[in-house]
Amino acid sequence: MSTYKAINLVKRPDGNIGPELFEVVEKTVPEPADGEVLIKQAYMSLDPAMMGWMSSDTDSYIPRVELGDVMRSSGIGEVVASNNPDFAVGDQVMGMFGWQEMFLTDGTGMNKIDKDLPAEMALSVFAxxxxxxxxxxxxxxxxxxxxxxxxxxxxxxxxxxxxxxxxxxxxxxxxxxxxxxxxxxxxxxxxxxxxxxxxxxxxxxxxxxxxxxxxxxxxxxxxxxxxxxxxxxxxxxxxxxxxxxxxxxxxxxxxxxxxxxxxxxxxxxxxxxxxxDHRHKTRELQAKLTPYVQKGQIKYRAHVLEGLESAMDGLGMFLTGENKGKLMVKL
Structure with a gap:
């Protein structure tokens, strides 16, 4: 039976951000039911907002990540199995997949992106x-x-x-x-x-x-x-x-x-x-941004870490300023 790795949040930060806050677990690769899609994540975004999501604060703009849950993050992946007519095997998609190698979803909040668009550029600019x-x-x-x-x-x-x-x-x-x-x-x-x-x-x-x-x-x-x-x-x-x-x-x-x-x-x-508050405007905002990109007016650099578990140390780079460009993890 095939398995995949996921990382759960198991402790609230007390000033430090590191591996001691997380636990690596193995899960069984699920079979998508009717209407569901299975995603194999390729790149996972690391963002400063995650530090707020990990805190004990319950009065914020988004629910905190509960202890024992997979750490929240956005990412890019490929559809590897689908029982949803809106998504086909091979589609490149973007969504909130979390710190895990695989993600099962009904497609809510997930967007297809051009397969010719490099994943690093997609996460650095259009995400x-x-x-x-x-x-x-x-x-x-x-x-x-x-x-x-x-x-x-x-x-x-x-x-x-x-x-x-x-x-x-x-x-x-x-x-x-x-x-x-x-x-x-x-x-x-x-x-x-x-x-x-x-x-x-x-x-x-x-x-x-x-x-x-x-x-x-x-x-x-x-x-x-x-x-x-x-x-x-x-x-x-x-x-x-x-x-x-x-x-x-x-x-x-x-x-x-x-x-x-x-x-x-x-x-x-x-x-x-x-x-x-503005996720419903995603396509509108991307349309506003696209002409600047096409004219070569938007440059970026990606700071890519290798392997799922690198996220546990990598997140702390936001506090030290070590990251150079958009921080992400290649799975």
Whole structure:
């Protein structure tokens, strides 16, 4: 009888993210019943949001992963058996498959993708990163040519796309990153106008140098001291799009937010958002993103780990900044 591996969440994080939180189990490969599809997963996405899904928080935008359940994640795979007329054996599909080699589903929430589209590109651009960047920037950022945009986590999968979209639309784009290598990549490869290394630069002084006329749009992915420095330099009627706060995901006590008086003085708009609210717009967002990709205005790099079990160590790379590009696991 054939088996496959899956990884369950068995412990809540207490500041560290590592193999001690998980358990590798073997399961029997199921036979799809009427209306069901069996997927063999090929690539599995790792995303910062997972750290929130693992926490004990029950008051969030999406239900937490319960202890003993397969760890949640999106991925790309191939249909290997089907009793569902909407999916044929050989179809390449994308969906929430979890940390496992095989996935049985009735097809709900699963989308076919072009078999000629490389899986690494699909996960790096047209999956969660590209959808999040497009919805956040255009849905809430209201970017206008000539304005200045700052994006934190700028070398990450979402931040790099936000910056490239804004640059293509004629904005001045400044990225905040955590290494000189990442700073060099976003400026010299992606075309950003400037970069701030939050680990070595004086944040305020560098922002004053790169954005002397202030900041109109801030796309927030990380939180931390960067948030305070950018907030103090927002222009009147500026827009802040809050996508992530990775600096606080494992913190015992989150950092206090900035004083709201500046929101009043500068008439700022601040909007938090998460993609599950917008999954019904997937095709619309992909259509918005596609012309930029076709024109060569969106570049990406994938950081690929090998083997299912590499996810258990790999997830912690978001806290250290070791990952370079979209983090994923090749099964």
């Amino acid at each position: 969660l990163p590209g959808l999040t960047a497009t919805q956040g920037l255009y849905g809430y950022g209201d970017p206008k040519a000539g304005e200045t945009l700052v994006v934190s986590g700028a070398a990450g999968s979402v931040g790099s796309i936000v910056g490239q979209l804004a640059k293509a639309d004629g904005l001045r784009v400044i990225g905040v990153v955590g290494s000189d290598e990442k700073a060099d990549w976003i400026v010299n490869e992606l075309g950003f106008d400037g970069a701030v290394n939050y680990k070595s630069d004086d944040l305020g002084a560098k922002l004053d140098e790169l954005a002397p006329e202030g900041i109109d749009v801030y796309f927030e992915n990380t939180g931390g001291p960067t948030q305070d420095a950018v907030f103090e330099r927002m222009n009147a009627h500026g827009r802040i799009v809050v996508c992530g706060m990775i600096a606080d995901y494992t913190a015992e006590t989150p950092r206090p937010g900035p004083n709201w008086m500046r929101i009043v003085k500068k008439r700022l708009s601040i909007q938090g958002f998460t993609m599950p």
